Ligand code: NI
């Protein structure tokens with residue numbers, strides 16, 4: 093059974109016993125919510141949604157220590173390769189098969205943090221389960237297409253407002269996506285992104301067909 097662990101802010105681990113471990117947006121050392129240090133992670137793949145510090149975080153350090161492959165937008169992947177790291181470049185709408193399944197890059201309406209790049213989200217097929225990680229983004233109605241094209245087991249959505257969707261827009265996102273389970277992130281890291289995840293949970297379960305699970309930093313959910 094795959095296991096999803098929230099490491100605080102926008103960082104998630106996706107793993108299954110005896111299989112590849114993936115980490116999303118590994119921001120740990122400077123992350124007030126983090127319950128793990130970058131040197132404690134044993135991962136094969138690092139997915140980076142954009143180059144802002146709270147997402148790129150410790151990606152290069154972890155890639156180097158684990159000889160892991162960074163999966164990101166072309167500009168970030170090229171930068172990583174220039175620094176001697178392993179990286180796979182993708183661009184919006186593109187999909188590639190990896191040993192664990194596949195990764196498809198989606199739109200994200202947000203700054204890229206790197207010249208010429210785009211911020212992105214990811215749809216990940218991990219050993220048969222489909223997970224959407226929205227990255228940092230505002231609400232957009234094409235999220236409907238993401239859910240139509242790939243039936244989602246889990247949708248990971250930012251709810252902290254200010255830099256991304258807030259709670260009410262993220263509830264719309266959840267209704268567009270139609271995932272079995274919705275998990276919030278990007279909240280309560282700092283005062284600017286304060287949000288009540290239980291308010292989000294209640295609204296998702298009242299207004300959409302999805303279940304919502306609030307995962308505390310350091311906690312896991314098997315699915
Ligand atoms: Ni950002």
Ligand code: MN
Pocket residue numbers: 102144146147228255278
């Ligand atoms: Mn962010």
